Amino acid sequence: MKIALVGNGAIAKLVSEFCATSAGRLTVVAALGLPSDVRSVGKHPIVQSLAELLAFNPDLVVECAGHSAVVAYATPVLEAGLDLVIVSTGSLADAALWQTVRTAASRSKGRVKLPAGALPGIDALSAARLAGLTTVTLRSSKPPKAWKGTPAEKTHDLDAITEPTVIFSGNARAAALTFPKNANVAATAALAGLGFEATTIMLVADPGITQNVHHLEAAGAFGSMTLRISANPSPDNPKTSHMAALSIMRLLENEASAIVI
Numbered sequence: 001m002k003i004a005l006v007g008n009g010a011i012a013k014l015v016s017e018f019c020a021t022s023a024g025r026l027t028v029v030a031a032l033g034l035p036s037d038v039r040s041v042g043k044h045p046i047v048q049s050l051a052e053l054l055a056f057n058p059d060l061v062v063e064c065a066g067h068s069a070v071v072a073y074a075t076p077v078l079e080a081g082l083d084l085v086i087v088s089t090g091s092l093a094d095a096a097l098w099q100t101v102r103t104a105a106s107r108s109k110g111r112v113k114l115p116a117g118a119l120p121g122i123d124a125l126s127a128a129r130l131a132g133l134t135t136v137t138l139r140s141s142k143p144p145k146a147w148k149g150t151p152a153e154k155t156h157d158l159d160a161i162t163e164p165t166v167i168f169s170g171n172a173r174a175a176a177l178t179f180p181k182n183a184n185v186a187a188t189a190a191l192a193g194l195g196f197e198a199t200t201i202m203l204v205a206d207p208g209i210t211q212n213v214h215h216l217e218a219a220g221a222f223g224s225m226t227l228r229i230s231a232n233p234s235p236d237n238p239k240t241s242h243m244a245a246l247s248i249m250r251l252l253e254n255e256a257s258a259i260v261i
């Protein structure tokens with residue numbers, strides 16, 4: 001299977017290393033980057049336009065770049081009839097963009113595939129939805145310094161926080177739009193479960209942790225579940241959980257495999 005990447009960073013590197021170990025089942029043919037991406041993170045060539053990327057005739061395109069890449073490339077990739085994996089799911093909190101992407105996918109033979117990313121239990125949440133969910137709450141905790149450069153700086157003295165402090169509480173759409181750099185897990189929970197309006201998100205600055213900790217609780221006709229992940233960062237990007245790349249690898253493995261799990 002020929003894979004084209006959009007992005008040339010931490011996730012792209014791990015995914016391309018994984019594909020290189022797949023004994024030819026998964027081949028990264030090229031990656032699309034920004035003009036600053038002059039050196040590829042893998043053995044594949046790096047290009048600067050979608051036309052150049054699609055000229056490699058990929059079977060599937062993996063976005064691992066950021067929200068602006070979803071805005072720029074999701075629709076044309078789908079219009080080209082290709083499957084598209086979107087890891088920057090937070091971009092889909094923009095209702096107009098999500099509608100555009102859904103419309104493009106419904107008219108295309110290509111499909112949008114959303115990996116679990118950094119969040120655990122997306123398979124269970126998505127299955128539970130089929131019987132009816134009543135509540136979904138995600139509590140995402142990070143060390144106080146990880147919230148620097150976000151709107152939390154305006155509402156809290158992050159250097160003075162000595163105990164776990166809720167810096168945002170609201171629905172998934174507000175969380176994703178207010179904290180776009182931390183939006184992906186909120187959006188993935190919403191898309192798999194109860195939607196952006198009905199999913200409750202709490203963002204927490206916790207001086208007692210060094211990892212990012214996501215705590216997902218859901219209830220419904222299926223019963224209830226509690227899932228917690230303490231996520232290690234990617235080797236090349238402390239802001240990205242290693243799980244994000246691993247979840248794409250799992251998706252690609254399933255695409256190329258006789259057994260899907």
Ligand SMILES: NC(=O)c1ccc[n+]([C@@H]2O[C@H](COP(=O)([O-])OP(=O)(O)OC[C@H]3O[C@@H](n4cnc5c(N)ncnc54)[C@H](O)[C@@H]3O)[C@@H](O)[C@H]2O)c1
Pocket residue numbers: 006007008009010011012032033034036037064065066067068069072087088089116117118119184185188234236237239240241244
């Ligand atoms: N779903 C999740 O749980 C989850 C978790 C972590 C990260 N992510 C998403 O994955 C993205 C990539 O993560 P990363 O750690 O590899 O980031 P990174 O910063 O290491 O790499 C991003 C790469 O994409 C390129 N890029 C950015 N905008 C682009 C555009 N418009 N067109 C083409 N290339 C572009 C950059 O130049 C860089 O090469 C993040 O921006 C984030 O949105 C999702």
